[in-house]
Amino acid sequence: MKVLVSVKRVVDHNVTVRVKADGSGVETANVKMSINPFDEIAVEAAVRLKEAGIATEVIAVSCGSSQSQETLRTALAIGADRGILVECEGELQPLAVAKLLKAIVEKEQPQLIIAGKQAIDDDCSQTGQMLAALCDLPQATFASKIEYQNNLLTVTREVDGGSETLELVPPAIVTTDLRLNEPRYVTLPSIVKAKKKPIDVIPANSLDVDIATNLEVLKVSEPPARKPGVKVGDVNALIQKLKSEVNVI
């Protein structure tokens, strides 16, 4: 079974995100960028399927600037076999990414597509679902467990109030939740190997896909600063404050 994993380059999760002074977006200059953590989980899931003898090939695909090659190298170091970069400059919104991925899916014909449930930069949680709709494929989002037997995928999903188990007939799309796995530490030899694995660079405009943005960002601003709390001496003082200052009782 051929597995396609989509990965996105995002501001590293340890970085304190800063809004640009002019409010046009988030500062990314000189900021550490990494693979989206949910996508890292997706790569790990695919590689484990390969190690279990279920997947035959794991292909990592990313859409974005040439710097996304670094993100693909991370996926290759975890264990993906080859990478595809759909290269384009400028902003890509989820629908555009889903359309680009659809073109790659048509080309590669994977049996399973694994994506992160959302990217930690815009938190959209849309690309996987849009891709499923565009390709008319079954989907299981927010997966915390993936099993494969007799040409049937059994996926446990994290849903409000518990978990839900779905059976899907491949080809299918799965998006990963946090509990699916804990990605491995990459090793030095695997980084060296990853440098030698192939990455195909495909210009986005060669795919005959409309990637124009149809949403316009008007303004990005930081949330209002939280007011400092106070310590109260006893319950009466607390009730007094809730009544007189917070006006909730």
Place this chain on the structure above:
Amino acid sequence: MMDKTLPQFGPRESMEYDAVIVGGGPAGLSAAIRLKQRAASEGTEVSVCVLEKGSEIGAHILSGAVMDPIAMTELFPDWKSRGAPLDVEVTEDRFLFLTEKKAYKAPNRLLPECFQNHGNYVVSLGNVVRWLGAQAEELGVEIFAGFAAAEVLYNDDGSVKGVATGNMGINKLGEASANFQPGMELHAKYTLFAEGARGHLGKQVIQRFDLLKDRDAPTYAIGIKELWEIDPKMHQPGLVIHTAGWPLDSDTYGGSFLYHLDNNQVAVGYVVGLAYQNPYLSPFEEFQRYKTHPEIRKFFEGGRRLSYGARAIAAGGLQSLPKLVFPGGALIGCDAGFLNASRIKGSHAAIKSGMLAADATFDALRAARQSDELAAYPAAFKESWLHEELYRARNFKPWMAKGLGIGTLMVGIDQLVLRGKAPWTLRHRHADHECLKPAKESTPIVYPKPDGKLTFDRLSSVFISNTNHEEDQPAHLTLKSRTVPVDINLEKYAGPEQRYCPAGVYEFVRAENGRDLLQINAQNCLHCKTCDIKDPTQNIVWVTPEGSGGPCYPGM
């Protein structure tokens, strides 16, 4: 840690290189680049790898910085067209002596050469290093970021064989977790240590080979820095301001820097010599207080702070420079201590020392040598402009250690009249950790509370350094004795680690049984190494945490 897991999982895998370089800063990357350049120009191959404990190249780099491009020009004569991020030329130099309310500007004609910055560039060293990293990769250097060199490996004959990276996935108890990944051995014909000031492995190598024999004790300073975005009306790209005086008393060595970069950004920082005596002194709070001076605060009103960080600086100069080589490798950059304290500049020296060591390494490799002493490196250093520069500057720090008044006068005579060629060489007689006076002989210092706009506390500062360590791992700030922190540090010195640590790692807390306890918040650590230097009984030993832990500076 190593010992516990090695029998269980060992032996470790290994990889072979001609040269392994520990640390992806200006010295390490320049050495790597130079090796590849030499190989390319002479049509041979040389395999080079660089280990960097930060999560990416530049993540742990912190410097002022004003850079003298002399060494960069030697490394890449065409650095400008290659797009090196040296964009803002110094346009104006100011040196101010501060009193609490006033500032006195030193006339420029009286400024010794070391304080003149024309022809230099205001840079983010983090960005310069990222650029160097990209150049190195292009030349074929293998850069492994996120991997800490945790251990020096030795051959049977005692020469350095290479280093081992730290284990990943060791839990708090020192046991292997499910994701455990053993460290790797990197074997090399020559290993260059470029960890920066007070390198954790450099320190071990210096001890093992007795490299400080007949040299002065190394001496250090702590530099604390913030990056600000200020009101465009107050911004003057290329303006460089240094101050001495307030808020430090005249017996404590230290001063500030304030550099205007581009994009309305200003780098501001404070340097305090770690030979200070009063255990109540807090470099962090001195820095915060300094920003409230009328001549300084005007730049920051209405601005916002973007980042924060700190790093120990080698300030011993020529007298404290260890022997640079040992069988199988060399110390470069501030792992040796090449910083010129009089110019508060070290990046040019780091690059130069890396190049000199690389030349010696390459020549040795070409002669089919390995694991011996690279004597050509110290010899070339002696003949270089860097030696000349450090020789002239050699008396600066020792004079300034005698107090601001006499220090300024004598540095003036030394530099302006004698041009650094004075017939005397002053010595550093004490290591920094020997300098603290007992608390009862010292005056407590009361620092003003932070206002959250111009001045801040430690925790909100550490937050914007993007510091992170994997939670489930043993503390990387180790204690030789568990009782010394309370029995000696707290009893005798009033717990100085609470004050000199710029990240709030050390906290004395009262346990339920009423006993005092040292709590170590290792997750906050900025990897500045100040505790390893200043702890009065040298009880605190800084070791490398799991790779990629630590700050993630956005171009400091």
